[in-house]
Amino acid sequence: MFLPLSISVSGQQILIVGGGKVALNKVRRLKRFVNNFKVIAPEIAEELKNMEGVVCIERKYSHKDLSDHLLVYAATNNHKLNHQIQADAKRYRCLVNVVDDPGYSDFVSPAIYQMGEMTVAVGSNGKNVDASILLRDKIKAFLQHN
Numbered sequence: 199m200f201l202p203l204s205i206s207v208s209g210q211q212i213l214i215v216g217g218g219k220v221a222l223n224k225v226r227r228l229k230r231f232v233n234n235f236k237v238i239a240p241e242i243a244e245e246l247k248n249m250e251g252v253v254c255i256e257r258k259y260s261h262k263d264l265s266d267h268l269l270v271y272a273a274t275n276n277h278k279l280n281h282q283i284q285a286d287a288k289r290y291r292c293l294v295n296v297v298d299d300p301g302y303s304d305f306v307s308p309a310i311y312q313m314g315e316m317t318v319a320v321g322s323n324g325k326n327v328d329a330s331i332l333l334r335d336k337i338k339a340f341l342q343h344n
């Protein structure tokens with residue numbers, strides 16, 4: 199089970215291991231709330247390299263990269279490595295989202311609609327992201343027309 203929480207990210211740097219399509223999409227959405235990221239991967243998407251607030255390091259992951267990060271996204275295309283990152287994170291007291299294995303994640307992200315200080319966040323306990331997006335879009339349309 200996942201507990202819906204709102205976590206303070208003031209002064210935090212978010213670590214993303216992997217710099218491909220999924221990493222880029224995660225950073226784009228997270229940018230609504232945070233503007234301090236470190237991306238580590240041998241190959242990093244050009245768009246990520248050009249983003250303000252994103253420090254890019256072009257090399258393979260090492261467990262030491264986890265140091266001083268509360269939130270980590272294991273977003274490589276290597277399933278085994280993504281699991282290893284989650285296991286390493288126990289020692290460093292980080293929370294990890296494993297992008298290809300919700301059941302192995304410490305946290306998952308809801309589908310969000312923001313209106314100023316108000317946030318609508320829809321989740322499916324990590325089970326059905328399409329249903330979360332659909333319900334978020336319905337709520338958004340309702341709120342925009344009422």
Ligand SMILES: C[C@@]1(CC(=O)O)C2=NC(=C\c3[nH]c(c(CCC(=O)O)c3CC(=O)O)Cc3[nH]c(c(CC(=O)O)c3CCC(=O)O)/C=C3\N/C(=C\2)[C@@H](CCC(=O)O)[C@]3(C)CC(=O)O)/[C@H]1CCC(=O)O
Binds near residue numbers: 228305306323325
């Ligand atoms: C809501 C949102 C928030 C966010 O990510 O910030 C989010 N996914 C978004 C987008 C998105 N997700 C996917 C595509 C590609 C679609 C395609 O290609 O067709 C896109 C589109 C895109 O990226 O643009 C596919 C996908 N997603 C997951 C898997 C793995 C799996 O289910 O096993 C696969 C299949 C991989 C595969 O099979 O290859 C897993 C997760 N995705 C979740 C959240 C968590 C569940 C939340 C819940 O409880 O419902 C969870 C469990 C973990 C997590 O990632 O936190 C964001 C909404 C954007 C918006 O706001 O509109």
Ligand SMILES: NC(=O)c1ccc[n+]([C@@H]2O[C@H](COP(=O)([O-])OP(=O)(O)OC[C@H]3O[C@@H](n4cnc5c(N)ncnc54)[C@H](O)[C@@H]3O)[C@@H](O)[C@H]2O)c1
Binds near residue numbers: 239
């Ligand atoms: N959670 C989600 O929303 C979601 C959505 C779609 C796909 N996925 C899953 O996400 C995974 C990644 O997909 P993608 O499209 O971003 O892949 P991609 O091929 O575009 O990118 C993979 C990245 O992993 C990096 N990488 C590989 N080995 C590494 C290492 N040792 N250390 C650090 N980085 C390393 C590569 O350099 C590259 O930057 C896939 O397994 C896919 O199934 C998740």
